[in-house]
Amino acid sequence: MKHRNCIFLLLAVLLLCAGCSNTAKKEETPTTITVWHVYGGQADSPLNDLIDAFNQTVGKEQQINVQVTSVSNTNTIHELVLAAANGEPGAPELPDLFVSYPKTVMALPDDSILVDYRDYFSEEELSAFLPAFVEEGVVNDRLVVLPVAKSTEIMFINKTIFDRFSQATGVTLEDLDTWEGLYRAAEIYADWTDAQTPDIPGDAKSMFVHDYYFNYFQVGAESLGEDFFQGDGLAFGPAFRTAWEPLARAAIQGGVWLQGGYATASLRTGDSIVSVASSASILYYSDVVTYPDNTSEEITIISRPCPVFENGDKLVMQRGAGFCTVRSTPERERAAITFLKWLTEPEHNVEFVTRTGYMPVTQAAFEKHLPKAIEELESPKYASLYQAYLDTQASYEFYVPPQLESYLSLETALEDHVRAQLSLGRQDYLDAGETGLEQISADRLQVFREIMER
């Protein structure tokens, strides 16, 4: 009996040793997760600040270190994610978290590389989100895109210069409420600026720039009661022509900025003064315009709801990508989810969105935290944006684009060719001694349509 006890004791001690010898080092090392996001681009990134705050608090407690390895845009992330998922040579390694639209997930060869958030969020936790936002992130019955911030399209105006223009020509801000009015104003602006340098002909300046003509035509057609898409292509119904004509008239006369790049760039150089872009682009609008002679001017940027067609519904694009979590190890997945849960807590969510020009994603954030946060906004630029946001919410319906596999390729093609055809139209118009406006517009639409239907 005594022998047995001793053996027992020995065994117990040995087991204890084995138990203690597992690596304590692992516990000391934080789980590092990498993130590719789009909130901030090359300017200051409020999300990076929030990530720092997370790392210093919850991250430290739970030994999680979130590292931002890329801040770019959804299109770049789309390309990189697809390259990585397809294992293309030179492709980067996928991060733990990346920001994308469902279109990126749909283009993946195998979407099981992404975490289904229903595995980590309880029904109750998910019900805290606005249901439409969660619904948007479901691809093939799996919730793979978690909403963290939503945006819409907003009209930004360089009020300083617009006021000057308004005084000289009588065009008012209200004229910009409809697309027709906006393009008429653009034509007037082109004449007005051209007339300022009588010795240089054809140097009209553009008033307007749109970030996404694809969205303009899409929401325009739908608001006029027509389908924009037809199968894998575009419908080109009468509503498309309704949207094309005023745009083309203004563009051919030089009132619309047709160079590539984001709308913010031409506002920064004073090459245009009104833009329609994602509300999130607020971060990139500078309060200063710099002219070619290196003089600069302080300006005021204000926001108004997106224009609509005179005979159309008040419809506006709802945008805003979400976070995808890449399958890895349970610890890393848990770390990523811990971060996402922290980021979507109403308090942090509202802090995050109001610094980046987005809307929060949970009911509680909308109802309890957002109104207070808007009241406390110090920057008039942001206050104006959120007023425009509230106006939009009060009187507009939100349009969510369909999940189409050809969506991205259609978008890219349309963006390139609309700009190219309108630029060529502008050139034709100048070459023809500023005559034949209607004909040029119709011809260019015909060419554009042929290219898109090819």
Added chain:
Amino acid sequence: MLNKLKEIRALNAFVKKQSVGMQRKLMLYWVSMILVVFAAVILLLSIAGVFSQSDERLQEVMELHLKNTQDNLVAHLDRLTAQSLNLSKELSREIEATLIQDGISLQQVNDDPERLLKLQQIMYPLINATLQAADCNGVYVILDATTNTALAGADHSRSGIHLRYSNLSASSPVTPTVVYFRGIPDIARQKDLELHNRWNLEFDTDQIPGCRELMDATLDRPAQRYFWSRRIDLKDTWESAMLLCVPIVGSDGTVYGVCGVEISALYFQLSYPAADGQFGSAVTVLAPLQDSRLLLSEGLVGSVSGTYLDGQETLVIHQGRYYNEYDTGTERYIGLHQIMPISRGEAEDTAWAAAILIPQDSYAAYTADIQKAWVMAALVLLLVLLAFSFFLARSFVRPITDSLKRFQQDELPEQSLSSGISEVDELAEFLNARARNQRLEQGELPPNIAELFDQFVVRKDLLTESERNILRYYIDGHEIAEIPDLAFISMSTVRKHNRSIYEKLGVASRDELMLYIDLLRRCGRLQELF
């Protein structure tokens, strides 16, 4: 103190007087011996340096790692410097050719946006080519001229081009997007480049310490003086970067401007991943060294995964035997650093160091692991030895205790029973013998003799009355010849009775009978025959 000593001595004396079990005593000896041997082994191991082995190994690993890191860094920065010097020469040639062609000096380019645009258009391909070829995330050129000298900040506003990559990622150098950070926007539009969100037409030379002085210098050739700026925040962006400043030297020695490459904090972080080894995550650092402090906020830090570094710390250095300690105030790191010259001819003499840092916590956890293993092994060894000594002492003492038990239960066999230990057997025999003698001395019969007597006495009950009479005559000392007269019987009858008596009492002769009677008399048991 003295009192205490006395008390202890008293206690010791008391313990000595106390009778201690043999097994316990034996075990005590064993344990003392084991402890002495154990202590000696530990001493020998520590003298042999077994316990400080991990420090030495860490030093070896870190020295090797530092050497590799430094070699990489030197090679990287050398290559960038060479490429920048080459860019400087080509830019100088192009700028000079344009100025000569137009018959003007660089001063005359001031306030002339057209000429500046022309110069930038000439410079752009060279800058772009350098960006494509060099291991960096940005290339820039600053001309010592400005678009508008009438402006307030004109003395520190300088025209130039700065191209940067915007979408850096750890493993994708293939498809970076070039953005236009500084420069005349017409070029960006011609080349279909995106303007940086915080684009500006010109550089603010106040943002780059040392840049102005370099442009004001007169030099023979660019390699005479160049430097890496400390890490500066790129205005209005979340990024910060170090710029290599190489002068663009004209044939007459005037400096046309400054050009070079940019390494941003992010680019460095992606280029120098943390090496996750057994001691923890090793982070690469390139930072200025000042008053035994490593200024991370002014240098570059590689990937910090596995640590809590954020690249803004000032590390106080404590030199150590095997490695140095770097203290941020809240966190401690261990590592090594080595001075490396990266600039030349600079007025302000900044010492730059390449360093590798490992969080002290993770190294402590590693050594704690080893220590724990040692302690556990020692504990197990001790326990095993103690158990062994217990068994040994018990099996040694068992024959003695068993024998003792038998003594106590009076089970001593007449014949000695072997216990397996000769001393114990001897002791048992000795005790047996002594007990026997003692009984004899007390007049006790040996038991077998007593048994003979007892049988004899019992048998006498078989005798008839007349045989008993004759026996009595013998007991009284009469001879056979006297019996016929005394008993009034014939001699033949006497003989007949004699035979019967011998038979019944189990004796063979009268002599034997008389011996019994004599012995019984001596033992005082004679009356039992009556």
